[in-house]
Amino acid sequence: MPDLGLDVLLKGKNLARLLGGLGVAMRISMIAVVISIPLGIILGALMTWKNPVIKAILRVYLEVIRIMPQMVLLFLFYFGTTRAFGIDISGEMASIVVFTLWGTAEMSDLVRGALIAIPVHQYESAEALGFNRMQTYRYIIIPQTVRRLIPLSINLITRMIKTTSLILMIGVVEVLKVGQQIIEANRMVSPNAAFGIYLAIFMLYFFACWPISMLARYLENRWRV
Amino acid sequence: MKDILLKVDNIIKRFDNNTVLNGISFDVHKGEVIVVVGPSGCGKSTLLRCINALEPIQGGSITLEGETINPADKNLTALRQKVGMVFQSYDLFPHLSVLRNITIAPEKVQKRNPKEVEKEALALLERVGLRDRANSFPRELSGGQKQRVAIVRALCMNPDLLLFDEVTAALDPEMVREVLDVMLNLAASGRTMIIVTHEMQFAKAIADRVIFLDAGQIVEEGDPISFFEHPQTDRAQKFLNTFEFESVKNHEK
Ligand SMILES: Nc1ncnc2c1ncn2[C@@H]1O[C@H](COP(=O)(O)OP(=O)(O)O)[C@@H](O)[C@H]1O
Ligand SMILES: [Mg+2]
Numbered sequence: 001m002p003d004l005g006l007d008v009l010l011k012g013k014n015l016a017r018l019l020g021g022l023g024v025a026m027r028i029s030m031i032a033v034v035i036s037i038p039l040g041i042i043l044g045a046l047m048t049w050k051n052p053v054i055k056a057i058l059r060v061y062l063e064v065i066r067i068m069p070q071m072v073l074l075f076l077f078y079f080g081t082t083r084a085f086g087i088d089i090s091g092e093m094a095s096i097v098v099f100t101l102w103g104t105a106e107m108s109d110l111v112r113g114a115l116i117a118i119p120v121h122q123y124e125s126a127e128a129l130g131f132n133r134m135q136t137y138r139y140i141i142i143p144q145t146v147r148r149l150i151p152l153s154i155n156l157i158t159r160m161i162k163t164t165s166l167i168l169m170i171g172v173v174e175v176l177k178v179g180q181q182i183i184e185a186n187r188m189v190s191p192n193a194a195f196g197i198y199l200a201i202f203m204l205y206f207f208a209c210w211p212i213s214m215l216a217r218y219l220e221n222r223w224r225v
Numbered sequence: 226m227k228d229i230l231l232k233v234d235n236i237i238k239r240f241d242n243n244t245v246l247n248g249i250s251f252d253v254h255k256g257e258v259i260v261v262v263g264p265s266g267c268g269k270s271t272l273l274r275c276i277n278a279l280e281p282i283q284g285g286s287i288t289l290e291g292e293t294i295n296p297a298d299k300n301l302t303a304l305r306q307k308v309g310m311v312f313q314s315y316d317l318f319p320h321l322s323v324l325r326n327i328t329i330a331p332e333k334v335q336k337r338n339p340k341e342v343e344k345e346a347l348a349l350l351e352r353v354g355l356r357d358r359a360n361s362f363p364r365e366l367s368g369g370q371k372q373r374v375a376i377v378r379a380l381c382m383n384p385d386l387l388l389f390d391e392v393t394a395a396l397d398p399e400m401v402r403e404v405l406d407v408m409l410n411l412a413a414s415g416r417t418m419i420i421v422t423h424e425m426q427f428a429k430a431i432a433d434r435v436i437f438l439d440a441g442q443i444v445e446e447g448d449p450i451s452f453f454e455h456p457q458t459d460r461a462q463k464f465l466n467t468f469e470f471e472s473v474k475n476h477e478k
């Protein structure tokens with residue numbers, strides 16, 4: 001049997017270190033998710049307003065964040081803030097800021113899309129039945145918006161988790177970085193460690209994101225409108 | 226003559242500078258079935274929407290049982306409960322079951338007892354032949370079934386007046402009949418209704434009175450026999466001819 005370098009995983013605290021690295025990645029993405037979702041909902045609702053100034057500002061924000069590769073945003077925040085403003089923020093902090101900016105932009109676009117997808121006659125039918133504005137939103141519009149939104153936002157969350165694999169570039173020791181360190185340290189004794197470690201990382205990401213994706217798929221089928 | 230339920234008095238409706246309803250007046254008595262016909266774009270939908278306060282009017286007045294209908298009114302919900310409306314587009318709430326579509330407004334708007342409302346809803350569904358679809362979702366129904374549910378949803382509010390805006394216009398031909406039959410039954414049971422339709426045979430059968438609308442004005446008004454068989458105005462004649470032409474073609478086949 002070829003040496004897959006799996007033994008390295010079980011050596012010392014290597015597996016625990018990898019899990020710790022995954023923990024860092026999850027922590028950053030979860031903090032960003034928890035801030036992005038409410039902010040995104042507010043901005044998304046604002047985008048459906050008639051005010052042209054608010055609309056234009058939000059549009060620019062959304063486009064800029066989307067056009068920039070996440071990597072560029074990370075560099076910009078991590079190195080840029082230090083150089084330009086003399087503020088020394090940690091890699092983890094920079095990552096949280098960038099992921100939050102990105103998550104908020106994406107979420108607001110999802111919310112806007114879900115809101116404008118509700119046909120006018122849904123509002124009118126509700127009104128014709130005697131619902132007032134509040135009741136129309138509470139019983140008719142928001143439940144439909146949420147049903148459209150939940151699977152989409154779950155997908156966004158998995159994208160955010162996966163994208164944390166970039167933050168090693170600004171020195172955050174997350175799971176990929178830990179993996180590289182382990183491979184480096186074992187270069188002499190087990191030259192094949194790379195395969196085993198990357199396989200392990202693959203499995204870790206998979207088991208972090210897969211249940212979330214399954215949930216999204218389940219909700220999508222259940223709430224098809 | 227029976228009591229007047231609805232009084233439409235010289236109403237004017239404009240969208241910007243486009244006058245869509247230009248001095249429309251008519252009364253609807255309790256138990257009467259009015260059919261409104263007219264070429265596309267003449268303002269039929271707008272008329273119904275004004276009656277249900279979905280559109281503000283720029284002149285004249287609409288009164289239901291002596292109360293003025295005004296979209297700016299605080300008491301609008303109370304008025305809206307007296308007027309049921311069914312639209313052309315299938316407008317059921319897609320996230321709610323058939324039964325919930327029907328019961329939600331009586332429960333939340335009229336604050337009625339949920340058990341009672343459900344019983345009434347099921348009885349009404351039975352009457353339109355959809356008792357077994359109570360737990361289905363709108364996406365699982367055909368167009369004709371959806372419209373029958375929409376009618377039941379309006380009925381379950383126990384409105385005094387029902388408005389129908391071309392409810393069969395978007396349906397496949399084979400489903401038109403089942404919806405029209407429901408409306409014929411409602412007429413037979415003494416419901417007050419204003420119906421906009423392009424089904425002329427149906428209009429003739431159901432109407433107590435026909436109103437012919439053209440370019441935002443009532444051009445002709447009368448009982449269905451006189452209107453359909455001896456229209457008085459050129460415009461009404463021309464309008465009816467467009468349907469005759471179709472029926473001639475059908476005979477030749
Ligand atoms: N929301 C609106 N804004 C501007 N114009 C409208 C609006 N709704 C209807 N109209 C205009 O009013 C006229 C009558 O429309 P409508 O009542 O829908 O006619 P009908 O139902 O008889 O076909 C049309 O010319 C239409 O373009
Ligand atoms: Mg119309």
